[in-house]
Amino acid sequence: MRISDLLASDVQDAGGTSLGQVRDVRVVQDGPVVGGVQAAFRVDALLVGRGTLGGRLGYHHGQVQGPWLLRMLLRRASRTVRTIEMTQIDRWDDEQRIVHLR
Amino acid sequence: MMPAARVLYASLDLLDRQLRDRHGVECGNVDDLELTRHDDGRLYVTAILSGPGVLLYRLGRRRLGSWIQRAHRRTGFADDADHARVPIELASTISASIDLAIDRTDHASFAGERWVGDHIISHIPGNDHDADQ
Numbered sequence: 001m002r003i004s005d006l007l008a009s010d011v012q013d014a015g016g017t018s019l020g021q022v023r024d025v026r027v028v029q030d031g032p033v034v035g036g037v038q039a040a041f042r043v044d045a046l047l048v049g050r051g052t053l054g055g056r057l058g059y060h061h062g063q064v065q066g067p068w069l070l071r072m073l074l075r076r077a078s079r080t081v082r083t084i085e086m087t088q089i090d091r092w093d094d095e096q097r098i099v100h101l102r
Numbered sequence: 103m104m105p106a107a108r109v110l111y112a113s114l115d116l117l118d119r120q121l122r123d124r125h126g127v128e129c130g131n132v133d134d135l136e137l138t139r140h141d142d143g144r145l146y147v148t149a150i151l152s153g154p155g156v157l158l159y160r161l162g163r164r165r166l167g168s169w170i171q172r173a174h175r176r177t178g179f180a181d182d183a184d185h186a187r188v189p190i191e192l193a194s195t196i197s198a199s200i201d202l203a204i205d206r207t208d209h210a211s212f213a214g215e216r217w218v219g220d221h222i223i224s225h226i227p228g229n230d231h232d233a234d235q
Contacts, residue, residue, distance in 0.1 A: 001136075001137045001138075001139075002134045002135065002136060002137060002151065002159070002160070003112050003117075003134060003135040003136075003137055003147070004134050004135075004159065004160035006137070007112070007113065008162070023113070024111045024112060024113040024114060025111065025112040025113070026109060026110075026111055026112075027109070027110050027111075027112060027116075027147055028107050028108070028109050028110075029107050029108040029109075029110070030107035031140075031144070031146050032140075034148075034189075034190070034191045035189065035191035035192075037191045037192075038191055039107070040146045040147070040148070040190070041110070041146060041147040041190065042144055042145070042146055043137065043144070043145035043146065043147070044109075047111070058111075058114050086144070086145070
């Protein structure tokens with residue numbers, strides 16, 4: 001499977017309500033060492049919500065903080081994006097491209 | 103106290119980043135990432151995907167992108183290896199660009215350049231020496 005399949009997926013809660021689309025995928029380099037070279041990147045969480053300019057610029061990820069004017073303007077949109085940990089996911093229907101939460 | 107593991111975001115930090123080979127020569131962009139589920143049930147990024155058709159697949163033209171990838175795999179290189187797939191452990195540096203521990207001649211994006219060299223440039227008179235020779 002590819003990360004583009006995951007990025008195109010809709011996320012639904014246990015009741016079937018759509019929470020939005022996967023906008024980004026957080027990976028953490030804490031997996032087993034591969035090739036004797038470096039630790040693997042583990043898929044850790046999904047950023048779900050509306051696609052916004054702030055997301056594409058990195059304001060939803062907590063990494064970009066400035067300039068303050070842009071941050072103020074984009075703060076409202078950031079509140080529509082939520083982080084879904086992988087432990088909250090029940091299953092991923094990769095044919096329908098739907099991520100079902102527990 | 104254990105140092106915190108590196109955290110990246112696929113769309114923000116990895117996708118569309120410039121790839122450079124072991125000599126620093128540009129050799130394409132990160133078009134997609136391969137995910138593999140391990141025995142522990144967790145998903146891991148196992149490869150960088152880059153080359154003809156891969157970006158088309160990511161942009162929603164999945165059937166056409168997959169066809170181009172298959173066709174390129176059959177005609178681009180003499181072996182059966184998937185040169186559009188670079189195992190993630192060969193990404194030595196991940197920053198503004200991603201440095202790979204491969205030669206660009208081993209990468210899928212080089213196949214087109216080689217085809218042009220073999221079928222067009224090689225037929226141009228004077229192609230075998232510099233202009234000032």
